[in-house]
Amino acid sequence: xxxxLTVEDLARDNRFVRVNMEDRMNDPxxxxxxxxxxxxxxxxxxxxxxxxxxxxxxxxxxxAPNAPDAARSLMHGIFVGEIQALEGAGRTCYDFDLxxxxxxxxxxxxxxxxxxxxxxxxxxxxxxKLTEWMGTEIGEFTESPFLFQAACNPDALLRLAGxxxxxxxxxxxxxxxxxxxxxxxxxxxxxxxxxxxLADEVTHVKMGSDWLRKLTVNDPERRARALEFQxxxxxxxxxxxxxxxDEDSPIRLARRFRQxxxxxxxxxxxxxxxxxxxREEAEARVxxxxxxxxxxxxxxxxx
Amino acid sequence: MGNVTVTPEQFTLVFFEAxxxxxxxxxxxAEVGLVADIHIEVxxxxxxxxxxxxxxEPIEIWAQGGAFEEPxxxxxxxxxxxxxxxxxxxxRVKDRQDPGFAEAPPDEELSLQxxxxxxxxxxxxxxxxxxxxxxxxxLYHFRTRQGFTDVSDAAFARLWxxxxxxxxxxxxxxxxxxxxxxxx
Numbered sequence: 001x002x003x004x005l006t007v008e009d010l011a012r013d014n015r016f017v018r019v020n021m022e023d024r025m026n027d028p029x030x031x032x033x034x035x036x037x038x039x040x041x042x043x044x045x046x047x048x049x050x051x052x053x054x055x056x057x058x059x060x061x062x063x064a065p066n067a068p069d070a071a072r073s074l075m076h077g078i079f080v081g082e083i084q085a086l087e088g089a090g091r092t093c094y095d096f097d098l099x100x101x102x103x104x105x106x107x108x109x110x111x112x113x114x115x116x117x118x119x120x121x122x123x124x125x126x127x128x129k130l131t132e133w134m135g136t137e138i139g140e141f142t143e144s145p146f147l148f149q150a151a152c153n154p155d156a157l158l159r160l161a162g163x164x165x166x167x168x169x170x171x172x173x174x175x176x177x178x179x180x181x182x183x184x185x186x187x188x189x190x191x192x193x194x195x196x197x198l199a200d201e202v203t204h205v206k207m208g209s210d211w212l213r214k215l216t217v218n219d220p221e222r223r224a225r226a227l228e229f230q231x232x233x234x235x236x237x238x239x240x241x242x243x244x245x246d247e248d249s250p251i252r253l254a255r256r257f258r259q260x261x262x263x264x265x266x267x268x269x270x271x272x273x274x275x276x277x278x279r280e281e282a283e284a285r286v287x288x289x290x291x292x293x294x295x296x297x298x299x300x301x302x303x
Numbered sequence: 304m305g306n307v308t309v310t311p312e313q314f315t316l317v318f319f320e321a322x323x324x325x326x327x328x329x330x331x332x333a334e335v336g337l338v339a340d341i342h343i344e345v346x347x348x349x350x351x352x353x354x355x356x357x358x359x360e361p362i363e364i365w366a367q368g369g370a371f372e373e374p375x376x377x378x379x380x381x382x383x384x385x386x387x388x389x390x391x392x393x394x395r396v397k398d399r400q401d402p403g404f405a406e407a408p409p410d411e412e413l414s415l416q417x418x419x420x421x422x423x424x425x426x427x428x429x430x431x432x433x434x435x436x437x438x439x440x441x442l443y444h445f446r447t448r449q450g451f452t453d454v455s456d457a458a459f460a461r462l463w464x465x466x467x468x469x470x471x472x473x474x475x476x477x478x479x480x481x482x483x484x485x486x487x
Binding site for chain 2: 017019023024027028029062063065066067068069071072073132133134135136137139140141142185186187188
């Protein structure tokens with residue numbers, strides 16, 4: 001059987017449509033052009049409300065104008081992430097020989113990955129049922145393959161840093177946020193599903209933290225590379241700074257659960273810092289593009 | 304039957320066709336029973352999905368491009384989302400011409416619950432007229448707004464099958480779901 005599959009090798013039926021990050025970045029509407037805000041204050045408020053709901057520039061709350069669809073879209077994203085997490089952990093079981101060298105993995109790591117496969121398969125089943133509950137069709141929204149892309153790294157340790165520590169860490173933040181959303185909306189199914197999946201995610205992140213320390217105990221250079229890869233993934237997928245410590249951020253950093261998953265306070269602070277950087281860079285990009293589009297440096301929507 | 308106009312005529316940021324939007328709007332308007340001219344302004348620069356009736360006389364609809372967009376094919380038109388967005392608004396415009404809706408507050412003063420109940424009533428009629436409507440999606444919207452209760456589900460079923468309601472009827476249903484939500 002082939003080792004080291006690419007995203008293109010993954011099996012999907014025709015319900016799924018993949019959109020990669022390049023396509024998203026090249027969407028000309030992301031510039032927030034001159035027409036992005038309406039002509040009057042009411043439309044501005046309306047628009048901002050919609051953005052908070054769907055685009056992730058404000059807190060995910062049930063009373064946001066577009067909250068139901070924002071929740072449906074986000075949970076569909078989680079669903080396809082679960083499929084990719086299953087595929088990624090499965091590949092890590094198979095792609096590497098047993099051994100102590102850098103291109104090999106210990107048997108216990110494979111066992112952890114096998115356990116994660118079991119969890120992710122269960123999460124897929126939960127997500128399918130949750131999707132149906134939320135009135136969403138499988139494949140209704142696009143699939144971003146970024147989780148599996150992080151699981152394509154030829155170094156198993158970097159896979160764990162990118163997937164288990166960075167992306168499953170993001171999943172902790174998302175599940176915690178959506179559990180709160182379910183609670184506030186009075187949706188018992190959403191709240192219950194998130195709570196159960198959150199518990200598993202903490203374990204998956206802890207696996208990443210534990211293996212990172214074990215495998216690099218005598219190899220600081222490899223540890224540095226793994227942490228650097230994790231930082232890149234953390235920043236790239238901080239939702240343009242939308243995942244942060246800020247009260248109004250759509251996805252809040254779940255500090256307590258991250259501590260339980262083996263993150264130190266300094267590491268959590270670093271992730272918060274990366275999110276801030278990502279947010280500032282995103283805002284600067286939008287401002288620059290608006291200026292180019294309107295010929296004006298004023299980035300405040302007209303009242 | 305009045306004229307339907309769409310701006311922009313040529314979309315440059317998304318792959319929408321003004322003719323298609325015009326056709327579907329005309330079909331829905333005919334079904335709803337609106338005979339006046341309709342103007343639809345699409346803000347193609349926004350992927351967000353807000354829509355509003357900007358004016359009832361003349362009828363002017365404003366929509367952000369995301370409202371008509373196919374969620375799995377960014378920047379492409381979704382027939383279903385287009386129909387659902389326009390159907391909700393055009394039924395509301397038609398309802399406002401009915402004396403039974405004289406007491407309804409202006410759109411900008413509708414609460415999320417009021418708007419949601421009115422949308423559900425419109426979407427049920429749209430579905431019965433043969434247009435494709437994602438009923439499970441709107442049930443989730445309804446539950447999020449009106450509560451995850453048996454009373455709310457029963458209210459949704461009644462609204463979806465209803466015709467000839469007045470603003471007072473919609474308000475009575477809202478009060479009913481609110482009471483159940485508060486008690487839950």
